[in-house]
Amino acid sequence: MTCSTMLRNMLLASLVFLSAGRAAVHADDWRHELATPRPEFSQMPFWFWNDRLEEEEIKRQMADFREHGVYGFIIHARMGLPKDIPYMGERWLQLVRAAVEEAKSTNMRVCLYDEGMYPSGSAHGEVVRSNPSFAAKGLTMTMQDVAGPADLPRPAPSNGTLVATLIARPTPDSKAKAVEPTSLKLVDAAATSIKVPQGPWRVMTFACVPSKGRIRGVHEDEEDSAPAAPPAANLLDPAAMQVFIRFAYEPYDRILREHFGKTVIAMFTDEPNMLGRRSTPGLQPWTDGIEHDYERQHGDSLLPLLPALFLDLGPETATVRARFHQTLARRLNDSYYRQLSEWCDRHGIALTGHPAGPTEIDPLHYFQIPGQDIVWRGLLPEKNLALQGTNSAIAKCTSSVARHDGRWLNANEVYGAFGWQLTMEEMKWLADWLMVRGVNTLYPHAFYYSIRGNRFNERPPDVGPNNAWWPHYRLFADYTSRLCGLLADSRQVCHVAILCRNNQLPWRAAEHLYRNQIDFNYLEEWRLIGQARIEDSSLAVGPMRYTLLVVDQDEPLAKTTQARIDELERAGLRVSYCTGGVGPELVHDAPRDLTVDPASPDLRCTHLRKRDHDFYLLVNEGDRPIETGLTVPIRAKAEWFDAWESTFRPTTVQKADHSTMTITLQLERRSSLVLCIDRGQPHTEMPAAPPPAAQPPTTIHVPGPWQLSDTKGKLFDGTLGNWLQNPDTTGLAGTVLYRTSFDLKKVDMLAYRLHLGAVGDFAAVRLNGQALPPRFWAPYRWDVTQALKEGRNELTVEVTNSLVNRYDPKQLRPSGLIGPVELQAVRSTD
Numbered sequence: 001m002t003c004s005t006m007l008r009n010m011l012l013a014s015l016v017f018l019s020a021g022r023a024a025v026h027a028d029d030w031r032h033e034l035a036t037p038r039p040e041f042s043q044m045p046f047w048f049w050n051d052r053l054e055e056e057e058i059k060r061q062m063a064d065f066r067e068h069g070v071y072g073f074i075i076h077a078r079m080g081l082p083k084d085i086p087y088m089g090e091r092w093l094q095l096v097r098a099a100v101e102e103a104k105s106t107n108m109r110v111c112l113y114d115e116g117m118y119p120s121g122s123a124h125g126e127v128v129r130s131n132p133s134f135a136a137k138g139l140t141m142t143m144q145d146v147a148g149p150a151d152l153p154r155p156a157p158s159n160g161t162l163v164a165t166l167i168a169r170p171t172p173d174s175k176a177k178a179v180e181p182t183s184l185k186l187v188d189a190a191a192t193s194i195k196v197p198q199g200p201w202r203v204m205t206f207a208c209v210p211s212k213g214r215i216r217g218v219h220e221d222e223e224d225s226a227p228a229a230p231p232a233a234n235l236l237d238p239a240a241m242q243v244f245i246r247f248a249y250e251p252y253d254r255i256l257r258e259h260f261g262k263t264v265i266a267m268f269t270d271e272p273n274m275l276g277r278r279s280t281p282g283l284q285p286w287t288d289g290i291e292h293d294y295e296r297q298h299g300d301s302l303l304p305l306l307p308a309l310f311l312d313l314g315p316e317t318a319t320v321r322a323r324f325h326q327t328l329a330r331r332l333n334d335s336y337y338r339q340l341s342e343w344c345d346r347h348g349i350a351l352t353g354h355p356a357g358p359t360e361i362d363p364l365h366y367f368q369i370p371g372q373d374i375v376w377r378g379l380l381p382e383k384n385l386a387l388q389g390t391n392s393a394i395a396k397c398t399s400s401v402a403r404h405d406g407r408w409l410n411a412n413e414v415y416g417a418f419g420w421q422l423t424m425e426e427m428k429w430l431a432d433w434l435m436v437r438g439v440n441t442l443y444p445h446a447f448y449y450s451i452r453g454n455r456f457n458e459r460p461p462d463v464g465p466n467n468a469w470w471p472h473y474r475l476f477a478d479y480t481s482r483l484c485g486l487l488a489d490s491r492q493v494c495h496v497a498i499l500c501r502n503n504q505l506p507w508r509a510a511e512h513l514y515r516n517q518i519d520f521n522y523l524e525e526w527r528l529i530g531q532a533r534i535e536d537s538s539l540a541v542g543p544m545r546y547t548l549l550v551v552d553q554d555e556p557l558a559k560t561t562q563a564r565i566d567e568l569e570r571a572g573l574r575v576s577y578c579t580g581g582v583g584p585e586l587v588h589d590a591p592r593d594l595t596v597d598p599a600s601p602d603l604r605c606t607h608l609r610k611r612d613h614d615f616y617l618l619v620n621e622g623d624r625p626i627e628t629g630l631t632v633p634i635r636a637k638a639e640w641f642d643a644w645e646s647t648f649r650p651t652t653v654q655k656a657d658h659s660t661m662t663i664t665l666q667l668e669r670r671s672s673l674v675l676c677i678d679r680g681q682p683h684t685e686m687p688a689a690p691p692p693a694a695q696p697p698t699t700i701h702v703p704g705p706w707q708l709s710d711t712k713g714k715l716f717d718g719t720l721g722n723w724l725q726n727p728d729t730t731g732l733a734g735t736v737l738y739r740t741s742f743d744l745k746k747v748d749m750l751a752y753r754l755h756l757g758a759v760g761d762f763a764a765v766r767l768n769g770q771a772l773p774p775r776f777w778a779p780y781r782w783d784v785t786q787a788l789k790e791g792r793n794e795l796t797v798e799v800t801n802s803l804v805n806r807y808d809p810k811q812l813r814p815s816g817l818i819g820p821v822e823l824q825a826v827r828s829t830d
Helices: 005-018 030-035 055-067 090-105 126-130 238-248 250-259 290-298 303-309 316-346 362-366 390-405 424-435 470-488 508-515 525-530 559-570 584-589
Strands: 046-049 072-077 109-113 137-153 161-168 193-210 264-270 350-354 371-375 411-416 441-444 491-493 496-500 521-524 533-535 538-541 544-546 548-551 574-577 595-597 603-610 613-620 626-632 637-642 647-650 653-656 661-667 672-678 698-701 707-709 735-744 750-755 758-760 762-767 770-775 781-783 791-800 816-819 822-827
Touching: 030 470, 030 637, 030 672, 055 090, 072 090, 090 109, 090 250, 109 250, 126 238, 137 303, 161 303, 193 303, 238 250, 238 316, 250 264, 264 316, 290 316, 303 316, 316 350, 316 362, 350 411, 362 390, 371 390, 390 411, 390 508, 390 521, 411 424, 424 470, 424 613, 441 470, 470 603, 470 613, 470 672, 470 770, 496 508, 496 525, 496 544, 508 584, 521 525, 521 544, 525 559, 548 559, 559 574, 574 584, 613 626, 613 661, 626 672, 661 672, 735 816, 770 781, 791 816
Parallel strands: 046 072, 072 109, 109 264, 264 350, 350 371, 371 411, 411 441, 496 521, 496 548, 548 574
Antiparallel strands: 137 193, 161 193, 491 603, 533 538, 538 544, 595 626, 603 613, 613 672, 626 661, 637 647, 637 672, 653 661, 698 822, 707 735, 735 791, 750 781, 750 822, 758 816, 762 770, 762 791
């Protein structure tokens, strides 16, 4: 299915409304457009409604969000909501309506959430309470060893409904509990007894039983391990999911209909789980009739193959299990995702959220804003997970679907359960990791309505108002808004597709492409077979055009898939097979619109085009600065845009010919830049002369003495170093001011940089009364040429440590101004 014209027009209209304050005079000013953080591309954090809710406090917090650059939110009921504000009760709905009406009057966007709390699909247990037969179900197997010949009564399941009975000879290894595949016999469904032949046999009884799965609730004593936890519903039953919609979706339509498609832009559904959480161990998801789905899709009867879901039956085991999970996935698509998507489509809002698995790409076709999530510290800069393993594909999973389906937005729920040790450095790195891979909507997890009592410890951290960096959050919020706006309002230039199948996204080839600045999208097998076509030797998929298809898997392709690829090759498409591994020929054969010399494997790039402009978003994912030359197949006026500082500056062109130019790139760790090229303005500058050999900087130590105090003026003994080792500050989680003065003989033609050395965690500087912006990661460095003066200089460094030192002392982080503090004087290039 595709997003209807009505829905897209309503979403566009809502964004036009939200950006109505933008002056028309700037409509064609791309610099202004790029530098302005627009509310429609703001972060949309989960807002945990987790305490006694009051309308005035809701409005106060919303104003606080706006003041810090956040113009949207996802209303999410969480643990701690009092029972006298029952989830989806009248008081809850009144408060939601009040928040939406306040959002309308203040130019904010709202996303609703369809569960209390998660996983989605149960309406806080109301689906099962309305009809106990709608509870989540699973398939169980019990075994009994018998000796034949014998005539046994057919075993009846002690619980649930009989699905099938089979007998087979056990293997000689009694510990393995395996059977001989060739001996399997399905007992007739109408039989009341079993005739067991001569010898040892194993009787296997399969039954459909309640899974006893739960969801996490929102009120006291509703954790998924508690008896009062809401029961999980059967997501594979279309009738049950209609009831879910009735309880979880329609009440919002009743009270917010006039806001749908305007202020309310989406409904978030969250990691549906077919068995529910904490279900009976050893079950396979099941529902009535799933065996018929299997037979229609694969041509085989499932019942004689049921033992393969629990036991090793030899070579066919993997095939049976894969087909069974494909059948479940298709059933979930039809029963769950399709119904929710169509409801949202009819009501003028988008379905957003994410499936349960990080590489579940197939269900995202039903999301008008496809999404995924990064939680539980599953992706970090210091680990190799950014390029290897399942999580390395999360971002491309959503952006690929959005680009093929023509979706304007795609999203990621990020930072959930990263713990209070999460740093702003990690936040920025993860945002860059997502955006350079095409994600253009961020759902930070989470802003907490309250951290009272133990609420601070419910899937922490609060990344917003209750975190130490909140006074400076607007820097980060504006940064992501600028880049998300660029990504949403432009078209990706990309020539490579990587084939994926059965919700498995290969990463071996992807890693090599990333390390060589070659962008790509994942292409599902079903799109390749049913949607892709050849146009001028390119593979056309929706609005995208590819000249290279990468097949990165070791096992043989399905016959229909291989036949389709062969057909496309004959029509002119280039195909690269990576069987057994990825070699250098992949990069050599891949089409490129950017080359880098010297090689910079930590540099990531995506190429975007908007009207007559090309934009290359460049991100340094490594720990060292990058200095290299970029060659682009364009000769036109170019400049750099720094989205964090919101500044433009000229490029340095090393060389240029009639159709290409090579530009010097200097990119510090944890940094990004956008190379902006105006095709309508010719490049007329002569290539820059080689710079003179760099002279080592002159280092001027700032030795102190240092005066330490808290923000209220209380003085501490101590000097530079980890304040956790200072008896006066060992337990402090907060801010310490370091003050000193120093004399300087200022020299013309020199530029001065202030380096703080090591800092835990972030620092802001005031030099001679001039405030300098905070730094959240190394290098903690500022250009202070203008702020310095001849003679005596007064320096104040305000250092704030991590709140993990307060909330999770087992994860203590170094704190304070550790140093050394230095000035470096270098010859000015101005």
